[in-house]
Amino acid sequence: MDENVLGIVAGVFTSFSMIPQLIKVIREKNVEDLSLVMILVLITGVSLWVWYGIIRNELPIIISNAFAVLVNLTLLVCYFLFRKKS
């Protein structure tokens, strides 16, 4: 299999797996399952993976981790928006 196709398929699977958590938090406006420290660790980690992808010029790495940055930044915003209610 072409390595870019493989990377994109892998990225679709790992990206897809993040959606339910995001939907659950937005729908229920409940962040008690979220850990602020872990969101920050994850944002740092996936941002470093984007950087790694840029240095190595690997589009599948860049795209899938940039998506993960977006999802986790949204979770971070939700954390502060919904924190008082939980």
Place this chain on the structure above:
Amino acid sequence: MDENVLGIVAGVFTSFSMIPQLIKVIREKNVEDLSLVMILVLITGVSLWVWYGIIRNELPIIISNAFAVLVNLTLLVCYFLFRKKS
């Protein structure tokens, strides 16, 4: 920064972020927060990333995703072990 060092640091961050969920499930023997479909999607995704890493001969990709396979296989085992109790 050397790209391998960058990849390893990125991998440590994203791997570290998976640990609390695993500890929580094992300690509480409660899998009601886990979705079987999502665990299977994630195992498929990270396994494909391992394959991608092998094809491209990138150790940081292989190691961090192999770790994610292990964590999610453990969650899968926990899911079936603790399912009846929840």
